[in-house]
Amino acid sequence: MIENLAATRTPDDIFEVLVGVAGDLGFDYCAYGLQGRLPMSRPKVFTVNNYPSSWQRRYSEQSYMRSDPTVSRANRSLLPILWGGEMLDENREFWEDAHAHGLRYGWGQSSCDMSGQVGLLSFSRSCKPLTEREIDVLSLRVAWLANVVHEHFADAIAVPAKDAPKIQLTEREAEVLRWCADGKTSADISEILNITERTVTFHISNSLQKLDTVNKTAAVIKAMALRLL
Known part of the structure; x- marks a missing residue:
């Protein structure tokens, strides 16, 4: 399924492929967000998801983008973001609201590019907690997928990266x-x-x-x- 990204041209095309991949990985929902580097005070943000419409409205009405713990972690770490544990203490109102809309178990993976743009790929489902084996098997695949999707969405929405600082490893x-x-x-x-x-x-x-x-x-x-x- 992921090979189909090579033929995509628009954000809608990319997301259609991503929805199929989410299903293959065992998830009901997926979302992707890309935050640009500029302007620094209010960087441009692109988001797309297939969450229940009731949750989309609630998320917007409550301005959850500002307090969503997964977004906060994506902006400061490239490690996998697994819903649960101590993360539930970061904003209990948010998580109770998400659970009420059928979003109980999930996995987020952030990405970044040379221009400083940050992306967040999220998968979630209503039932069946993530197992340790599932996390172990999918970790590298999800990290790779987040980077591939990041590149395709950045190209599709024409977010410039030409002024990115160069990092060179020996x-x-x-x-x-x-x-x-x-x-x-x-x-x-x-x-x-x-x-x-x-x-x-x-x-x-x-x-x-x-x-x-x-x-x-x-x-x-x-x-x-x-x-x-």
Whole structure:
């Protein structure tokens, strides 16, 4: 299904494909939002979803965009956003409202590009909590999908990225991050590349600094989003 994105031309076409992918992954609903970098005071926001119309109205009436915990997390982290746990404490009124409209279990994945635009891909469903196995199996796929969808929507709505600051990783930094993406530890990478573990840590540290991320997972996802790997 995702291969059909190559033939899409409009946001509606892209979203139609995305709805099919959501169903294949076991979700009832999907949404995508893209926030531009400019203007800084009120950046442009594009959103599309297939949520129940009652929830769409409620979301708009309550201006939930400003207090939606998933949006807040997407703006500060590239890690998966799993609905539940401590996140429910961030805005209980919002979550109670969402649950009342049939949105109980969900998964969000943020993305970004070289211009600083932030995207948020969300999947949700009314029943059946996410299992640990499901999360483990789908994590990399959803992260990859979020980046692909981000690129297609950015092109379709003509959000400029030509003035984006350039981030450059050395060949060794990129190589180390690719092994991190495959789940290898620093000790594993040291043995694979025949370099000291201290050198591996050095390259990872440099990558975190260049990518402005706080851990290896975030660095890998951001590097993937920027097509540096």
